[in-house]
Amino acid sequence: DIQMTQSPSSLSASVGDRVTITCRASQYISNYLNWYQQKPGKAPKLLIFAASSLQSGVPSRFSGSGSGTDFTLTISSLQPEDFATYYCQQSYSTLSITFGQGTRLEIK
Amino acid sequence: QLQLQESGPGLVKPSETLSLTCSVSGASISSSTYYWGWIRQPPGKGLEWIGTIFYSGSTYYNPSLESRVTISVDTSKSQFSLRLNSVTAADTAVYYCARGDNGSKLQIDYWGQGILVTVSS
Secondary structure, three states: OOOOOEEEEEEOOOOOOOEEEEEEEEEOOOOEEEEEEEEOOOEEEHHHHHOOOOOOOOOOOOOEEEEOEEEEEEOOOOOOHHOOEEEEEEEOOOOOOOEEEOOEEEEE | OOOEEEEOOOEOOOOOOOEEEEEEEEEOOOOOOEEEEEEEOOOOOOOEEEEEOOOOOEEEEEOOOOOEEEEEOOOOOOOOEEEEEOOOOHHOOOEEEEEEOOOOOOOOOOOOOOEEEEEEO
């Protein structure tokens, strides 16, 4: 299995801050990397696919980058509605899709 | 607008079989553009992919669950289903059905609302 490791596991930040979350794959995954946002009691929501493509309807303050094994999700200016848990997911291995453990973004 | 709705028992006894159905509306379940899958989330924990079924009927399962899982599609009812055998308390989770994009990077672009399944006697 391809292991996905996110850092940090949790993060405190303030409205207006720039925030970066990283995701590292245990082996090469090209750009088969997607990012999701999940709020308590809700299903995850797709933010970024193919490492850097913004899903339709997602605000432009969200961006993604990376290729190979190292990836980042950046929120350029945190808004109150952005406080949530974020997951990366690799889809390079169709035989075994895996998620990162999640990064909980909290209000400072 | 695509909608996915999970249904099934919210309580299953240990050693029995968990069976869930996902009803799809607003899109063709037979389209080659998409795949269908199940993901679960134990209370307070992260997301775990269970398995995927493509329009061709090909299925892929999480290796850790493969011996106990079956995913199938009923195109006539626009539904796909999950069966998980020999459940234990560790299978207690919110189960999500989802649609993935088979034409891009297999991202999951639609999720059901989720259904909590508790394994307990």
